[in-house]
Amino acid sequence: MGNLLESNGGTRATLILDHESSSVNLRQQLESSDWRVHVAEHMKEFKRLFQQHRFEVVVVYFNDNSLTEISELETLASHNIITKWVAIIPSDTWLDSHPNILFSHLFYDYHRQPLRYDHLLATIGHAYGMAKLQHQKLRRLKVQHKDDDIIGQSPVTQKLQQRVSVVSKxxxxxxxxxxxxxxxxxxxxxxxxxxxxxxxxxxxxxxxxxxxxxxxxxxxxxxxxxxxxxxxxxxxxxxxxxxxxxxxxxxxxxxxxxxxxxxxxxxxxxxxxxxxxxxxxxxxxxxxxxxxxxxxxxxxxxxxxxxxxxxxxxxxxVPTLSERHQDINHLAQYFVSQFCEHQEIKRFSQCALDAMQHYHWPGNVRELMNRIRRAIILSEGELISKSHLELPTNNGIQNLTLQDARDKVEKEVVVRTIAQTGYNHSQAAKELGISRTSLYRLISKHQIAL
Missing domain, CATH: 3.40.50.300 (P-loop containing nucleotide triphosphate hydrolases)
Structure with missing residues (x-):
């Protein structure tokens, strides 16, 4: 695999997955603003480009005829959790037959066709800024490579250690x-x-x-x-x-x-x-x-x-992290000790430890390491909580109606936007494309504590 942190020469770059050549106008507008745009028409090419370069922003076009599996995209995204993903959907009614899009924690934002390019370009620009800032912070947190042994004590890890010992000779x-x-x-x-x-x-x-x-x-x-x-x-x-x-x-x-x-x-x-x-x-x-x-x-x-x-x-x-789940806590503690070597030592809450044990880790050890790096930045005190890990969850999805699902996503978008704008309600309303009065109605509707 290519270096996931390989930059694009300092130029703002985005990757677009577009099966039906619907992104021509978006590409032109981005390129006119000095973006470097890569377009993939099929999943194989999309994977290759994503794995070879670091894209701060990825745009995915969905359509009526072909729907890329969300689970496949989520697995790919777990390899580089800095990237912000933007979804382009055909219409509101399209979501009725594709509710799994609503439940995915993958997407930073959604836009419906016909597109308002001023709003979409603003979203992409804001997403780029957020990803760039996170990347700069994460660069200061590097693992001090210690290749002495494999971390963990599970039976599958012990077997791997024995195999490496034999083969190395x-x-x-x-x-x-x-x-x-x-x-x-x-x-x-x-x-x-x-x-x-x-x-x-x-x-x-x-x-x-x-x-x-x-x-x-x-x-x-x-x-x-x-x-x-x-x-x-x-x-x-x-x-x-x-x-x-x-x-x-x-x-x-x-x-x-x-x-x-x-x-x-x-x-x-x-x-x-x-x-x-x-x-x-x-x-x-x-x-x-x-x-x-x-x-x-x-x-x-x-x-x-x-x-x-x-x-x-x-x-x-080499086993997956799910196959060696008994090692997750050992690995998590190891990464924290490495990242916090010259800083205040942090520790995990019990809820965070339990959440890591029950998560399926599609990106394996790399995803665990990246999530802990980001959690250290997000946690202001010494305690790393479950929320700092930002683990996707589908709990309770089966019991939600479509309206419940819409409300759930609506609340999450409002809360996230308010937080990202530093609790500036005027700016948050502008980012959401609504009036301040509408924002206050949503805050009241969803009982959002500020």
Missing amino acids: QATPVLINGDSGSGKQFIARLLHKQSKSSHGKLSSINCGATPEHLVSSELFGHEAGSLHAGCELKVGQIQQCNNGTLLLNDVEELPLRVQSSLARFIDNQEFHPIGASNVSISNCRIIATSSNDLRQLVNTKQFRNELYQALTTTTIE
Whole structure:
């Protein structure tokens, strides 16, 4: 996976999921305001872009014919909880047949078609500002990497620890399988640190984020002038990691022709830099990660069987956080101690601990870490409460009527907007597109305590 915190060169950037080319006008208006706009017409492209870049704002168009699964979007969003999501829906009546949109905690705001672009652009701009501010605060809270061991004492974690201990003593290639955010890169660093080649270099390549025409050069290097006139000699990562380890993240994203070259290198440790007439040799250990079933990709001709066979000499399966739920409290306390190392130590309320135990964690350890980072910022005192974690919940949905659901969402939007505007009622009313009198009626209707 690409770096989720990779910026877009300082330019405001947004990602739009639009199945029916409905976003042409929005794209034009954003670009005229110096936004960089990426549009994905299908979910696969949307996932690829979201995982490769950091977008402060994402816009999702919903329509009558196709509805992207909310659960799929929520899982994707859990990998980067800073991003603000905006939903574009066809009409109010559309919600009658799609009430799950109302219950989703994913969306920062909703807009109905036909769109009022002045309101929509104001929402996107405000969302960008909120996300940017949160990101700046979170950057000050970084985990001090300690790759000594895997945090947790559950049976599944103990089994993983034993497996890592055995594999680290070997020199064979390793394939690490596991869901996104489960800690595959951490396991790879741990394998390198505990191996006999720990004194050598550890480097990594995000296969899905490296342009296809540059992947071979990045891996194997190239001779001067071999790619174009004037290009300089480049030593590839495989040679740089001689007597060390090269980590290939999302190995299934490698082009098929490069997969064949990599399989040959694993087989005999020989490779040809681009433009070279002589063979090169490197004692580089390959560790690859994947969130997909490579066997299935082999069956559908999307992954080379020879590379699959070479990588699966030794495998490690990383469990999801739900499978090691007994470790959640240990991990939470660890992250708090790391983030608060030079600040006031914070602690969790019992309700917060219980909520973390019962949440399903689609984004795994990464989501847990990110939510705790944000909770530390949101909590003013030493206590981190359940509300600071901002965990999505669907409790009581089955017992709500559609009107109850509308009221629930309406109240949440009003409360959130008032808080975001610093309890400035005039500004809150402006943000909501209503008069102050209407805002006061909503405050009274929903018995909002101010």
